[in-house]
Amino acid sequence: MGCKSAKRTAVRDTIARLGASKIREVANAGLGRADVLPFWFGESDEVTPELIRSAAARSLLDGETFYAHNLGLMELRQGLAEYCSALHGKVDIDRIAVTSSGVNALMLAMQLLADAGDEVAAVVPLWPNLTAQAQIMGAAVNRIPLRPIQGRWSLDLDRLRAAVTPATRLLLLNAPNNPTGWTLTRSEQQAILEHCRRTGTWIVADEVYERIWFGDGLAAPSFLDIASEDDRLVVAQSFSKTLLMTGWRLGWLVLPGSHLDAVGKLIEFNTSCAPVFVQRGALAGLQMVPDFVPGMLQRLRACRDLLVGGLAALPGVEVAVPTGGMYAFFRIAGQDDSLATAKRLVERHGLGLAPGAAFGPEGEGWLRWCFASRDPQRLAAGLQRLAGSLGL
Numbered sequence: 001m002g003c004k005s006a007k008r009t010a011v012r013d014t015i016a017r018l019g020a021s022k023i024r025e026v027a028n029a030g031l032g033r034a035d036v037l038p039f040w041f042g043e044s045d046e047v048t049p050e051l052i053r054s055a056a057a058r059s060l061l062d063g064e065t066f067y068a069h070n071l072g073l074m075e076l077r078q079g080l081a082e083y084c085s086a087l088h089g090k091v092d093i094d095r096i097a098v099t100s101s102g103v104n105a106l107m108l109a110m111q112l113l114a115d116a117g118d119e120v121a122a123v124v125p126l127w128p129n130l131t132a133q134a135q136i137m138g139a140a141v142n143r144i145p146l147r148p149i150q151g152r153w154s155l156d157l158d159r160l161r162a163a164v165t166p167a168t169r170l171l172l173l174n175a176p177n178n179p180t181g182w183t184l185t186r187s188e189q190q191a192i193l194e195h196c197r198r199t200g201t202w203i204v205a206d207e208v209y210e211r212i213w214f215g216d217g218l219a220a221p222s223f224l225d226i227a228s229e230d231d232r233l234v235v236a237q238s239f240s241k242t243l244l245m246t247g248w249r250l251g252w253l254v255l256p257g258s259h260l261d262a263v264g265k266l267i268e269f270n271t272s273c274a275p276v277f278v279q280r281g282a283l284a285g286l287q288m289v290p291d292f293v294p295g296m297l298q299r300l301r302a303c304r305d306l307l308v309g310g311l312a313a314l315p316g317v318e319v320a321v322p323t324g325g326m327y328a329f330f331r332i333a334g335q336d337d338s339l340a341t342a343k344r345l346v347e348r349h350g351l352g353l354a355p356g357a358a359f360g361p362e363g364e365g366w367l368r369w370c371f372a373s374r375d376p377q378r379l380a381a382g383l384q385r386l387a388g389s390l391g392l
Contacts, residue, residue, distance in 0.1 A: 018132055022339055022358035030346040037382045038352035040342075042127075042178060042327070043246040044372035048281075051288055052243060056281035064276040070264040072098025072252070073279045079286045080252055087210075088224035094257040095229065097264065098279065100271040102208045102238025102251035107133050108266050109204050109234045109253065114139045118169035121201075123155060125356065125363035127178045130206065139169070145362045146182055152320050153182035153329075161195050170202035176209040176220050179359050179368040180329045181322020183213070186221045193227060201232065208238040208251070209325045211293055214301055220324050230256055241326070242293060243285040250278050300326055303371040303379055310383040311369075314390060326372040329356070329363075332390070336365045344389070351385040 010016065023040055030036040047053075071077065077096045084091040099105040106129065114120055116138030122131050124143045131141050144163050146153045164171055171192070175184040184192075196203050205223045213220040227233045238251040253263060267273065304322065311319040311330050319330035335341045338355035345351040356366030373379055 014135060014138060018135065019128075021128070023354045025339070026342045026346060026355060027352065029343055030350075030352050033350070035350045036346060036352050037350060037378060037385065039370045039373075039379075039382060040352045040354045040368075042370055043240070044244050044326070044374070045378075046244050046372075046374045048244045048248065049285070049288065049292060052245065052281040052285045055284035056248075056277045059277035059280035064280065066276070068273040068276050068279065070267045070273055071260065072096070072274060073276065073283070076279045076283045076286075079283055083286055083289070084224065084254060087219050088222050091224065091254060092229075092257065094260055095254050097253045097255070097260060097267065098274050099251045099253060099267065100274045101249035102206075102236055102240055103129055104249070104271065105236040105238070105251040105253045106130060106204070106206060108263055108270065109236060109255075110134060110137055110139075111266050111270075112255075112259065112262060113170050113202050113204070113234070115169075119167050120170055120172060121160075121164050121168050122172040123160070123174070123177075125177075125179060125359035125366075126172070126174055127206070128358060128360065130172050130174065131360065134172070142168070143360065143362070146177075146180060148318070148320055152323075153177070153180045155182070155184070155188060157188060157191055160192065164195060164199055164201055166199045166201075168199060168201045170204050171196060172204050172206070174206040176213060176322070176324025178209065178325055179327050179354070179356065179363065179366075181320065181325045181327055183215070183220050183324040186226070189221055189223055190226055193223060193231065193233075196232065203231075203233045205233065205235045207235050208241055210237075211242040211289075212297065212300060212326055213324045214297075214304070215323055224254060230258075232256075234259075239282050239285060242289070242296075243282070244296075245282070245285065248278050248281065250274055250282050299374070300372060303373055303376055304328070306376050307369060307371045307379045307383070310380070311386075314383075314387060314392065316390070326370055328369045328371055329366050330369070331356070331366045338364055338367055342367060345386070349385045349389045351382055351389070 081093040110133040114137040118139040120134040210219045235254040239245040316333035342355040354368040356363030
């Protein structure tokens with residue numbers, strides 16, 4: 001008597017269809033080569049500040065090696081509530097959940113809100129993890145492309161309104177944006193929030209680059225500035241970029257208080273909790289933000305201006321000035337296969353960049369260059385290598 005169906009031995013079809021990281025594919029071609037200048041990953045080449053490292057070390061020496069609360073240490077959550085409130089108006093502690101990285105925060109938001117068969121809209125090009133998370137949940141992704149117009153990336157609000165309907169479960173937005181450096185204006189945020197209120201659509205806002213912002217004020221425009229507590233809004237944040245803690249893997253969520261218990265359950269089933277010693281380091285980091293961030297931003301602005309100016313001076317190169325984030329996104333006339341171009345730059349010229357195709361089809365033909373460097377001369381050397389690849 002035969003079985004009705006054979007047991008599946010392979011991974012889920014959805015997972016099998018996920019593409020491998022094209023950034024990793026390029027990096028793997030250059031890792032281990034001392035002659036390569038690597039600008040492919042989204043992190044600074046500066047180490048985490050000593051104050052943060054010392055606080056984490058003390059925690060370990062004090063024996064804080066046990067489980068913590070699912071939602072994070074109370075003192076860290078309180079610190080985050082005060083930090084967010086100082087930037088964006090009152091944010092209560094009962095809206096804060098500490099997570100094991102910013103990407104974990106985004107995955108938790110997706111697990112919280114998206115079900116198989118749901119429609120998820122996303123403004124693209126976009127860091128690929130966000131759209132992949134929706135696909136992992138079985139949701140269908142509707143892509144809303146940014147457009148490069150006269151030296152800047154722009155969002156067509158009418159196109160977004162047409163794409164986001166009552167059938168749209170959630171809208172993914174990353175601003176300041178990785179990879180383009182595009183940032184939402186306050187009027188655009190207000191229009192999007194009002195439209196999503198009408199359609200009943202959740203907004204999941206990845207705002208991890210909000211402090212790496214070259215405009216006015218302490219931070220880029222945030223949905224927290226204009227939304228009410230009961231709006232369908234989830235904001236994901238991270239310690240990785242602002243405090244140079246990429247390897248520590250710590251982030252947080254701001255969401256309606258009515259959904260906090262549900263997130264706590266999801267954290268239990270994902271990671272149980274973030275490590276205590278990492279949270280102690282982050283708590284120390286919050287205290288140094290006012291003194292640390294201005295200097296970091298000054299260094300990044302100088303790096304941005306050097307790199308973007310150098311790229312714009314090369315014939316056949318198109319680049320937009322990023323208003324936030326730490327990337328220059330550019331394209332070279334006649335070089336439309338970004339993965340092939342990135343591999344060639346590594347193999348022949350020792351220059352490591354991320355291919356635009358890694359961020360979706362809208363990024364094809366473009367390259368991403370991370371300019372978060374403690375030594376601007378490394379960027380200048382990279383520009384020389386790019387110029388050499390163009391025969392200049």
